[in-house]
Amino acid sequence: MNILERKNNIIKRLLFKKNITSNEAKFLLDKIDFDLKSYNNEKNKTLLVTGGAGFIGSNFIQYWLKKYPKDKIINLDKLTYAGNLENLKKIENNSNYKFIKGDICNRKLVNILMKHVNLVVNFAAETHVDRSVLSSEEFVRTNVEGTRNLLEAAKNNGNVRFHHISTDEVFGHLSLNDLAFTEKTAYDPRSPYSASKASSDHLVRAYYYTYKLPITISNCSNNYGPYQFPEKLIPLFVTNLIEGKKVPIYGNGQNIRDWIHVNDHNEGVDAVIHKGRIGETYCLGGGNELTNMQITMTILDEMGFGEEKIEYIKDRPGHDFRYAIDYSKAKNELGWKPKISFEQGIQNTIKWLINNQNWWRKIKSGKYQDYYKKNYSNK
Numbered sequence: 343m344n345i346l347e348r349k350n351n352i353i354k355r356l357l358f359k360k361n362i363t364s365n366e367a368k369f370l371l372d373k374i375d376f377d378l379k380s381y382n383n384e385k386n387k388t389l390l391v392t393g394g395a396g397f398i399g400s401n402f403i404q405y406w407l408k409k410y411p412k413d414k415i416i417n418l419d420k421l422t423y424a425g426n427l428e429n430l431k432k433i434e435n436n437s438n439y440k441f442i443k444g445d446i447c448n449r450k451l452v453n454i455l456m457k458h459v460n461l462v463v464n465f466a467a468e469t470h471v472d473r474s475v476l477s478s479e480e481f482v483r484t485n486v487e488g489t490r491n492l493l494e495a496a497k498n499n500g501n502v503r504f505h506h507i508s509t510d511e512v513f514g515h516l517s518l519n520d521l522a523f524t525e526k527t528a529y530d531p532r533s534p535y536s537a538s539k540a541s542s543d544h545l546v547r548a549y550y551y552t553y554k555l556p557i558t559i560s561n562c563s564n565n566y567g568p569y570q571f572p573e574k575l576i577p578l579f580v581t582n583l584i585e586g587k588k589v590p591i592y593g594n595g596q597n598i599r600d601w602i603h604v605n606d607h608n609e610g611v612d613a614v615i616h617k618g619r620i621g622e623t624y625c626l627g628g629g630n631e632l633t634n635m636q637i638t639m640t641i642l643d644e645m646g647f648g649e650e651k652i653e654y655i656k657d658r659p660g661h662d663f664r665y666a667i668d669y670s671k672a673k674n675e676l677g678w679k680p681k682i683s684f685e686q687g688i689q690n691t692i693k694w695l696i697n698n699q700n701w702w703r704k705i706k707s708g709k710y711q712d713y714y715k716k717n718y719s720n721k
């Protein structure tokens with residue numbers, strides 16, 4: 343079948359897909375051209391990055407295109423409240439990058455895309471624990487059903503290499519004297535968010551054991567850095583202070599998290615993709631265990647404020663006490679370790695938020711969603 347026939351066939355099929363928008367179809371067809379050109383080029387990859395308009399995914403796409411400029415990336419993102427195409431402004435005109443607005447639960451769309459890629463990196467998820475406490479429905483749909491849908495398509499289209507991004511929250515929580523989580527720690531999720539991520543991890547592993555799908559998983563600790571949605575602790579606190587507001591601390595602020603800069607996380611994902619053993623899980627952590635109070639005092643100090651800016655609020659139900667990651671396996675097998683100290687990372691993040699007020703002010707006011715309408719709806 344020649345290229346034209348193939349394209350016509352796809353157009354015909356698309357015409358009968360009820361749940362693919364015309365924009366998605368157009369992007370799809372543009373993409374197919376570049377895919378066909380590189381179809382037999384084994385050296386360079388075509389990646390399907392899901393959730394690439396979110397915090398970590400958008401940093402990942404920028405990182406990858408800079409490091410592997412000949413690879414091609416299709417970013418499939420539903421643009422929920424957490425997806426923001428302004429995160430990708432710097433690379434939106436790169437000819438090796440395509441954005442498709444779509445849902446990872448859309449079976450037909452995912453199946454078509456899967457025929458044209460040789461690596462999936464699955465970031466797409468509902469991620470905010472507080473939102474999962476209010477309602478778990480979308481968490482199960484996207485995180486469990488969406489991951490299953492991607493796995494099924496990867497299996498049915500030539501066993502596409504699949505890397506799944508997960509969290510340390512699947513392991514439950516620790517007391518002060520417990521040893522840090524490792525790949526061998528039993529799963530014990532305690533929030534609807536972590537339970538849905540745990541389910542997705544189990545499914546990914548099941549597709550390896552049952553169908554030999556070439557998978558890897560990384561479980562990472564709390565990320566921070568540029569483009570993090572300002573409902574999460576660090577950007578919320580910094581932007582509140584810039585706006586002259588107080589910073590809300592849950593309970594007594596003694597909960598402990600292990601913080602990692604998003605660039606270190608993405609370097610870890612790269613290491614797992616290139617050097618990780620198929621079927622294996624790798625824990626990635628920052629080696630920075632800090633209480634929420636320590637983080638708050640660091641931010642207040644860096645920004646020239648004192649404790650008077652703290653507002654104590656009622657604790658989150660089932661609030662996990664401590665997370666900590668032992669990343670020895672990634673260090674020993676992949677030669678990866680985090681490079682950015684918390685001191686350096688937090689200073690850069692505060693600077694970034696001070697210099698990019700337009701970006702977060704639009705989010706806080708809800709205007710960021712206009713960007714998609716303005717820039718993409720007619721393309």
Ligand SMILES: NC(=O)c1ccc[n+]([C@@H]2O[C@H](COP(=O)([O-])OP(=O)(O)OC[C@H]3O[C@@H](n4cnc5c(N)ncnc54)[C@H](O)[C@@H]3O)[C@@H](O)[C@H]2O)c1
Pocket residue numbers: 392393394395396397398399418419420421422423424425426444445446447464465466467468469470484488507508509510539561562563564565566571
């Ligand atoms: N943020 C952290 O500290 C952290 C730590 C460890 C692991 N993780 C994992 O990393 C991944 C990314 O996290 P993040 O903080 O960047 O999240 P995020 O909330 O900033 O971004 C999630 C992205 O997924 C998209 N999305 C949601 N539902 C979708 C669907 N059904 N179809 C297609 N796209 C959809 C959203 O539009 C958004 O762009 C998640 O899987 C999360 O569990 C996050």
